[in-house]
Amino acid sequence: MKKILAVSTALSGVAFAAQADITVLSWGGAYETSQVEAYNKPFAASTGIGVNMAAADNPATPIKAQVEAGNVSVDVADIEYSDAVRLCDEGLLEVLAIDELPDGVDGTPAAEDFIPGGLTDCAVASIVWSTVVAYNANxxxxxxxxxxxxxxxxFPGKRGLRKGAxxxxxxxxxxxxxxGPEVYEVLATPEGVDRAFAKLDTIKGDTVWWEAGAQPQQLLADGEVVMTTGYNGRVFAAAVGEGQPFSILWDGQILDFDxxxxxxxxxxxDxxxxxxxxxxxxxxxxxxxxxxSYGPARLSSAPxxxxxxxxxTEMGPHMPTAPDNLTNYIVNDFEFWADRDVELNERFNAWLVAN
Structure with a gap:
């Protein structure tokens, strides 16, 4: 951490003379807590710049609205990869000086240290997370x-699914x-989309829809569902951090970046x-x-x-990237969703209200 502190201290008297607080828009809950403890507190201590947190069900939505309205109140946003690609293509994000990112703690240049795909013109990855199925093991x-x-x-009982495609x-x-390797090839065809919705039809009448990341765990705890999709880190926080009897099904997990x-x-x-x-x-x-339990986006962080x-609790086995958790998985195709998000969500919303 010495290198980071040195950089921040050297700049504090120049770039941050006013020490303006910044606002970071994220996802709330246990994830926000991890950011406050790992990022915000030490950043404020080393620079004198306060960090205010705000939360949204999907931070990309208010970001787009603010920029298009010319009334931006957020300085940093934590968003999903497909949203980062789309908003960058639309000119709604600042282009970043990626070559200014610090080397890894082991001296590896940032361009080589981040997991492949973790750096784009407008975004820097922080975590690898996954959508998983969780259930009450009791x-x-x-x-x-x-x-x-x-x-x-x-397995009779209600299911929980995120309200979206x-x-x-x-x-x-x-x-x-x-x-897994064929999923996006199939989904790129009209027949594949029909096939996916036909499968969703089989549980549609027994589904409880959730929108915020804290909801799946609450649905399980309240007994409203017997299984639900959710974010692996949130499930971990409920299971290990709060002692809930929740287990994760890693089969079929979908890896993603924030x-x-x-x-x-x-x-x-600045x-x-x-x-x-x-x-x-x-x-x-x-x-x-x-x-x-979200995996760091830099290779030098792992050790x-x-x-x-x-x-x-050893964190390694709980990471979505642990070898035992990668027997059957896919990586979210960011370009696929950047191109088809609107189209497929329109289809999804129409399907949702149809009899």
Missing amino acids: SIEGVGTIADFFDLEK KANLEMALMADGVA LFVIPKGAPNK EAWEYIKFATASEQLAAQATWI LVGLFMDGV
Whole structure:
């Protein structure tokens, strides 16, 4: 951390003479807590710049609205990869000086240290996370494959799904027998889309729809569903952090990135960029992984990841990228969703209200 502190201290008297606070828009919940502890507190301590947090169900939505309205109040946003690609293409994000990112703690240049795909013109990745299926292990047992999520006869009860097309369509196809490497090839065809919706039809009448990341765990805890999709880190936080009897089905998981971006016209652009450089350094990404089970986006962070905050739980096996968790998975095709998000969500919304 010495290198990061030196950079921040050297700049504090020049770029940050006014020490303007910045606003970071993220997703709330346990994920926000991990960012506050790993990024915000040490950043404020080393620079004197305060960090205010705001939350949204999907931060890309208010970012787009603010920039298009010319009334931007957010300096940094944490968004999904397909949204980062789309908003950058639309000119709604600042282009970043990627070559200014600090080297890894082991000296590896940033361009080589980030997981492939983790750096774009407008975004810097922080975590690797996944959409998984979670269930209450006290209520059901024997869940083994993604197909079980769609099997109401073998596992009766309500299901929880995020209210949107992304991840649901991919999981539906995998549950219907499509091999992971072929999912997006199939989904790119009208027949493949029809096939995915046909599979979703089989559980539509038994589905509870969720929109915010905290909801799946609450649905499980309240007994409103027996299985639900959710974000692996949120499920981990409920299971290990809060002692809930939740288990994760890694089969059929969908890996994704979250990335930091600066909205076009951010009021504190320079401070925002220093925050991103600080937060995505090796040590900070590893520190976040002690709070929540999302994998750091830098390779040099991995050896630094140790125990959960309970001082007992090894974090490695709980990461979506752990070898044992990658027996059957896909990586979210960011370009596919950047191109087809509107089209497929219109189809999804129409399907949702149809009889």
